[in-house]
Amino acid sequence: MTVKLDFEDCLKDSPRFRAAIETVETEVSVLETQLEKLLKLCTTMLESGRQYCAHSKTFVSGVQELSHHSLDDPLMSECLQKFSESLTQMIDRHEELLDVTQQSLKNQLHSLVKEDMKHFKEARKEFERGSETLASALHHNAEVPRRRHHEAEEAMAALKNARSAFCARALDYILLPVFQINVIQSKKKSEILKFMLTLMEGQSSYLEQGFLVAKQLEQYRKDLAVQLHQLVLEAAREKRDMEQRHTEIKQKDLLQDDFGPEVRTEPGGAVMEGYLYKRASNAFKTWSRRWFSIQSNQLVYQKKAKDVVTVVVEDLRLCTVKPCPDHERRFCFEVVSPLKSCLLQADSERHQQAWVCAVQNSIASAYSEDRLEFSGQPLERTASLSAAKLQSPSGRKLRGSVDKHVLDQVQRLEGNAQCCDCREPAPEWASINLGITLCIECSGIHRSLGVHFSKVRSLTLDSWEPELVKLMCELGNRVINQIYEARVDEMNVKRPQPGCSRAEKEAWIQAKYVEKKFITKFPKAGLRPSRSGDIRSPEKPPKPFLKPKPPSQTRRTVGNAPSRLSPSPGPREATAPVSPPTAEELQNLHPGALLYRAAGAPPSLPTMADALAHGADVNWVNAAQESRTPLLQAVAANSLLACEFLLQNGASVNQPDSRGRGPLHHATILGFTGLACLFLKRGANMSAVDADGKDPLSIAIDSANADIVTLLRLAKMREAELALGQSGDETYLDIFHDFSLMASNDPEKLTRRSYDLKLTTL
Incomplete structure (x- = not known):
């Protein structure tokens, strides 16, 4: 408030003037106390802020040291470096805010308390002295006795002089404190408001600059979040592998197991x-x-x-x-x-x-070079193939690594962009024996069914062999749902949606794949197999596997393409596959017979999947045709995908026909290197002999098939090393991986051009 006093009251030093002065002095004293408290609080805030900045700088230094220590990890090093730089800029802005606040505190509040209040107190002391002098003169004049005329005259003269001096100096002594009071009241508004305005402007500038620094990192933070997601996936994969290893180790007898070299x-x-x-x-x-x-x-x-x-x-x-x-x-x-x-x-x-x-x-x-010369050309060819693989400038992925294009390649197939069971978009899991894509929740339910129903694999975390990728692309969600959801609309059953609970999805998957409630009923009428498993028609007698003729009597084949050198039939035509059955014939077959016929040339994976859905035995034996199985039919058709599909669904890789020949025997006889490689990878028995007493290696040597001889020899060498407790040479796995790639992507490279090669037996 502003002090307004009457000049006459000031000169008279009236009680009203004294009361007004006391009121203002009380307010100024309270204001001084509040301002001193605010000064202390602000000083404490500044000290705390500077300590915070100092500790923050120490923390940033620790982050920078960690960044220098992580130079071998570019992702972590770059992240720590960028964030430490941004934090440094924010701390610098914070220190600027503290400097502005301190300067404003010094210029406004500190000067108000320390200088203006000091002037006010000095003026008050002068006023009190003038009042005391006037009061003393009045009191002395009042005490002089009437009879002492001389003293009375002197007292009157002194009083007159004191009153004249008081009148001359009264306004200066009185008006000075009034003026100081008014100045303080005015500065109380301006200085405090100015201080708060400066403080808020500093805070606004600090926050705005911090926002700009954080804004500069916005895109980097988004990219880092994507990379962090990939790291989480990799961590999940490693955790799963560690759990599997832990389970395997727990199953061993650790007390009796001695860990060797x-x-x-x-x-x-x-x-x-x-x-x-x-x-x-x-x-x-x-x-x-x-x-x-x-x-x-x-x-x-x-x-x-x-x-x-x-x-x-x-x-x-x-x-x-x-x-x-x-x-x-x-x-x-x-x-x-x-x-x-x-x-x-x-x-x-x-x-x-x-x-x-x-x-x-x-x-x-x-002496490995001498052994290579003694063993013949196949190992030399294998060594050169492996060397070419290791030194290939194409940058093709190494064995066992994850192909980043598998996800895109599988999801591009019609229907595969959504989960096969709940329609969740962008599924990243798959069932390799069913050939479908799954979301992460449905994949967990599939895994709980057991591998005899569904074999779950990640499209982003696991490694994928080329034949498995092609198998996934051959089937897909649309094909499988036409089989397992054939009667859903007819039965008016509601399919689960992405937002459904896990219990609903689990019930749906159980009914779909285990109970098979929605598949079409298999026809009961029509042609049924006899007790011996004969599915022949009278006009189509059994066509046995034929051994290829000697090189001089057969043409050479390259992959699945016919030779341009001679039109005469080769070993692939010697199998004389049964002509494709009509749709009416397939409908009248027993599920096992249907699987058998569908595996023949040309194989039909959707029909095979339909037969398995209707309960076909994957190892069904056709006793009327030399006890052949669907897998042997797929071998005769030289179908890598059909064989892989049957193996993934539990087909035995060692089940022989009536002549004691298993799938590896027939692949060797027919010269199908890709199939031989597949069966060896799936654990085919290389020592099994047929009715003629020959194992696959003897057959390969007789037919002069250099590639299969190489694969069998390498497999035997690896088997011998594993028998000695050694882990085996990784080169063997690389070579098998190369043959798998050629069988899936470039079958024409698997040529039988070594008929004239003189091989020696092991």
């Missing part, structure tokens, strides 16, 4: 590692446990990972290895070189045998 593949060649006891060459003959490894034809060891490697044997090719059964310690063997010998001890007999075999293999690897 490890064989793995590195750029320098096969490496074997493990702990061994080594006897020292000193007089005490002490034994020490060391980590030994075989790499680059050298035997080396070290105590700790950071220790310098000690070379025991420079070149294992110049050494021999032998067990030491007569030594007092068990499981000992000796590596003898021209210069010295080294006595070693394993933890068990199996470990001892593994190390002896590893050293022997390392010695034999020096």
Whole structure:
């Protein structure tokens, strides 16, 4: 408020003036107390803010150190660097806000409290002195007795002088505090409002600059969120793999299992590692446990990972290895070189045998070129094929890696862009034996049904073999739903939607695939198989598998394409496949017979899926045609997809016909390299012999099929290594992967051009 006083009251020093002065002084005192409190609070806020900024800078420094430590991870390094820079800019803006607030506090509130209030107090003291002087003169004049004329005259003269001086200086002494009071009241408004306005402008600028810094990272944060989603998927895959490994390990008898040396593949060649006891060459003959490894034809060891490697044997090719059964310690063997010998001890007999075999293999690897020449051209061709694969500049994905195009390729098929069961868009899971795509929730329900109903695999996390991708593209949601949902509209059943509960989806999937409530009823009338399984028609006698003629009497074939050199029939035509059955014939067949006929040339995967849905036995035997199975029919048709479909649905890869020939025998006889590779990968028995006493390798050598001879030899070598407890050479898997790629994508490259090759038996 503004102080207004009458000048006469000021000169008279009236009670009204004194009361007004006291009221204003009280308000100024309260204002001073409030302003001092606000100054302390603001000072505390500034100190806390500066401490926060200091701690924030320390935190950012820690983030930057972590970024420098993560230079080998570009994603994390870039993220930490960008975020630390943005946080630094925000902290700088915060410090600018604190500086503005402190400057405004000093210019406005601090000057108001420390200077203007000080002037007000000094003016008040002057006013009080003037009042006290006037009051003293009046009091002295009043005390002089009447009889003392001389003193009375002096007191009157002093009073007159004091009154004149008071009248002359009254306005200055009185008006000065009034003026100071009015100044303080005016500054109280302007200075406080100005301080608050400056503070709010600083806050607004700070928040606006922080928003701009965050806005600059908006696109990067979105991209990082996508990458984070991929990391979550990868983490889920790793977690699932770890759980599977954990389950497998728990199923083993850990108390009886001894963990032996490890064989793995590195750029320098096969490496074997493990702990061994080594006897020292000193007089005490002490034994020490060391980590030994075989790499680059050298035997080396070290105590700790950071220790310098000690070379025991420079070149294992110049050494021999032998067990030491007569030594007092068990499981000992000796590596003898021209210069010295080294006595070693394993933890068990199996470990001892593994190390002896590893050293022997390392010695034999020096003569690998001689062995390749002795074994013939197939291994040379295999080696060159594998080398070409490893050095291919095309950047094709390595074996076992995830093909990023599988998801797009499978989802592009009609109906596959939605979940087969609940129509959820963009499904990322699949059932490989049914050939359908699934959302993550439906895939979990399928997995709970068991692998005999549905084999679930991720389109983004798992690796996909080329034949499986083609199988998925051959079937698809539309085809399978035509089978398993054929009577849904007729039965007026409501399909589940993406928003349905898990219980509803589970009930639907159970009814659809397990109970098969919605498939068409299989016709009861018509042609039925006899007790022997005869599905022949009188006009179509059985056509047996025929062995191809010698090279001189047959044409050469390239993949599935006919040869341009000669029109004479080749081994593929020698099978004389049964002509495709008509739709009426298929409708009158037993489910097993339908599966058998549909697997023949040309195979029909939708019909095969229909037969399995109606309860066909995937290993159904046609006793009237040499006990052939649907898988043997698919072999005769040289259909990689039909064979893969049957195997995924539980077909036996080793079930023979009446002549003792399984699928691998027939693929070898007919020269179908891609099928032979598929059966070997699925665990076909290479040692099984037919009625003539021949195994697949003997048949391949007789027919001079270089590719199949190569595959069988490699498979036998790998089988022998696994029998010794070794993990096997990864090159074998790479070669099989190459043959699978050619069989699926470039079957014309699998040529039988080596009829004139002279092969030696193993």
